[in-house]
Amino acid sequence: MEVNATEYESLENELDLFSIRVDQIPIWERIRSSVFREIAREKGRGQAHTHSGDGAKDYLHGFSLWLKNIADKNPYFAGEHDFIFFGHQRRKLEEDGYWWDLYCDPIHEQGELDYVHMEAPHLLSHRSPAKTKNLKYLELIQYGGTLQRKLGLRSPSLPDDVVSRLQEAEVEIRRRFDVDIDVVSEAQNALHIRNTTLPLYERLLDRVDPKVVVLVVSYGKEALIEACKRKEVPVVELQHGVIHDHHFGYSYPEGETKTTFPDYLLTFGEFWNENARFPIPDDRVIPAGYPYLEQRLDAYDDVEPAEQLLFISQGTIGRELSQFALEVHEDDRINHEVVYKLHPGEYDRWEDEYPWLAASDIRVIDEPEPPLYQLFAESSAQIGVGSTAVYEGLCFDLNTFVFEADGAEMLRPLVENGAASMVESVDELAGGLGSSTASQFDREWFFESDSVANILEELERIRDSHYE
Structure with a gap:
C-alpha cells in the first residue's frame, strides 16, 4: 500500500511539529525523514536496504572496529586540510580492481584539492582496496557514540510537554496510516546520537581545521552539520540520488527550514533545482553535474x-x-x-x-x-x-x-x-x-556536462568566498 506523502505533510502542518524544541533544538527536522521511512517500512515498503543480523555479534564486531580504528586510519591523525569529504560508504568495484566512491572519487582523481576523505563503515565493514587516497575511517565517532549510548552516558530527557506533543503525533499516525510508530523513542534516539557524537565531530574539526566540509547524503548527519555550523565551516552536499517534492530529507514546507541543512547543495542539473522546496536560498542550490555518469x-x-x-x-x-x-x-x-x-x-x-x-x-x-x-x-x-x-x-x-x-x-x-x-x-x-x-x-x-570542472570551481569559490 502506498504511503500518502501529502497526508504526512498535512499531519506535520496541523500538529505544528516543526515548532517542537528541546533545549532550543528543533527535534522534528531530525526525525521527520526517518519517521516517514518507518511508516513506509511498516506498510510493506522500504526493505531494499535493510540489514538484519545478530545484535550482540554486531555490537562486538563494531567494538572491534572501534579498537582497530585507534591505530588504522584514525581520523584524528589526519592533519590539517582545506577540505574534509564525508563520502558514501557504499562503494562499487570498478574495472581497475578498486572500490570507488562514485560521488567523490572522480572529483579526487581529476582535481588537486587539499583534502582528507572520511568514511563510515557499511554493514560493519569497509571495501578494500579503495580508490580513495588519504582515506580515514569514522568508527571512533560512530561506534564511540554507540558505546556511550549503550553505557547510558549523555542520555537526553524530554520535557513532559514535548512528550505529550510527540504522543499526539503517534496517535495521528496510527489514525491516518494504521501503523504504530514510537515517535517519542525516535526523538530520544536522535538527541542521544547528537549528545554522544557532536563533541567528537567538533574535536575532529578542531584537528583538521577545514575551510569546507563536503558530504554525500545530509539527512542522518545532523550532528556533523551542527558541529560545522558551530565552527563556522560551510557545508556542501553532493546530490546522490532522486530528489523530489516528497523527499523529506530535502523538501520542506513553505515557511519552514532545517537548521542542520547544508549551506550549499550541488545538484546533477537544473531540473533537480526545481523538483523540491529546499530549506536554503535558491542561489545556494547549484546545478553542477554527475561525474561518474559522465565518465x-x-x-x-x-x-x-x-x-x-x-x-x-x-x-x-x-x-x-x-x-x-x-x-x-x-x-x-x-x-x-x-x-x-x-x-x-x-x-x-x-x-x-x-x-x-x-x-x-x-x-x-x-x-x-x-x-x-x-x-x-x-x-x-x-x-x-x-x-x-x-x-x-x-x-x-x-x-x-x-x-x-x-x-x-x-x-x-x-x-x-x-x-x-x-x-x-x-x-x-x-x-x-x-x-x-x-x-x-x-x-x-x-545532468550538466563538464561536471568535475563545475564541482571543483564551486568548491574553490565557496572556500575562497568564506575566507577572503
Whole structure:
C-alpha cells in the first residue's frame, strides 16, 4: 500500500511539529525523514536496504572496529586540510580492481584539492582496496557514540510537554496510516546520537581545521552539520540520488527550514533545482553535474544497442515488477529480449521471493557484472518505478517507461516532462515500445556536462568566498 506523502505533510502542518524544541533544538527536522521511512517500512515498503543480523555479534564486531580504528586510519591523525569529504560508504568495484566512491572519487582523481576523505563503515565493514587516497575511517565517532549510548552516558530527557506533543503525533499516525510508530523513542534516539557524537565531530574539526566540509547524503548527519555550523565551516552536499517534492530529507514546507541543512547543495542539473522546496536560498542550490555518469557515458559510447528491454528492480516493488516482467516476456507482441536487473539488496533473496522469475528463462542479473551502464548501452528500452537509475538510463537514449506501482511518484516528473510514459499493462507497453520518447529528454537539463570542472570551481569559490 502506498504511503500518502501529502497526508504526512498535512499531519506535520496541523500538529505544528516543526515548532517542537528541546533545549532550543528543533527535534522534528531530525526525525521527520526517518519517521516517514518507518511508516513506509511498516506498510510493506522500504526493505531494499535493510540489514538484519545478530545484535550482540554486531555490537562486538563494531567494538572491534572501534579498537582497530585507534591505530588504522584514525581520523584524528589526519592533519590539517582545506577540505574534509564525508563520502558514501557504499562503494562499487570498478574495472581497475578498486572500490570507488562514485560521488567523490572522480572529483579526487581529476582535481588537486587539499583534502582528507572520511568514511563510515557499511554493514560493519569497509571495501578494500579503495580508490580513495588519504582515506580515514569514522568508527571512533560512530561506534564511540554507540558505546556511550549503550553505557547510558549523555542520555537526553524530554520535557513532559514535548512528550505529550510527540504522543499526539503517534496517535495521528496510527489514525491516518494504521501503523504504530514510537515517535517519542525516535526523538530520544536522535538527541542521544547528537549528545554522544557532536563533541567528537567538533574535536575532529578542531584537528583538521577545514575551510569546507563536503558530504554525500545530509539527512542522518545532523550532528556533523551542527558541529560545522558551530565552527563556522560551510557545508556542501553532493546530490546522490532522486530528489523530489516528497523527499523529506530535502523538501520542506513553505515557511519552514532545517537548521542542520547544508549551506550549499550541488545538484546533477537544473531540473533537480526545481523538483523540491529546499530549506536554503535558491542561489545556494547549484546545478553542477554527475561525474561518474559522465565518465560511464564516455566509456560505453561505441556500444551498439539491441532490441532489449531492461527492467530496473528495487526490493520495495520487486514482486510486482518481476511479475509484470514475466507477462511482458510471454507476450508475443513484444519482440524485445527482457533483461531483469536486480537491486544489490535483492541478490541473495530473489529466488525465494520471486519464484516465478527463477522458474522462467528471463535473463536475470543478480551480480555486479555486467555493470548497469553496460546494460544501458546494450538496451533500447527500460522500465522502472522509483530508481535514480531510470534517469541515468535516459542519458543512453533509452525508450523509457514508468511502471505504475508504489513509489512511481518519484519518476512522475519524467512523464510530465515528456521523457517517459506511464504504463500499467502489457497492452500499454506494447503500444509504446519503439516510440520516440527518448528524443524529448534534454540531458543537459537533468545532468550538466563538464561536471568535475563545475564541482571543483564551486568548491574553490565557496572556500575562497568564506575566507577572503
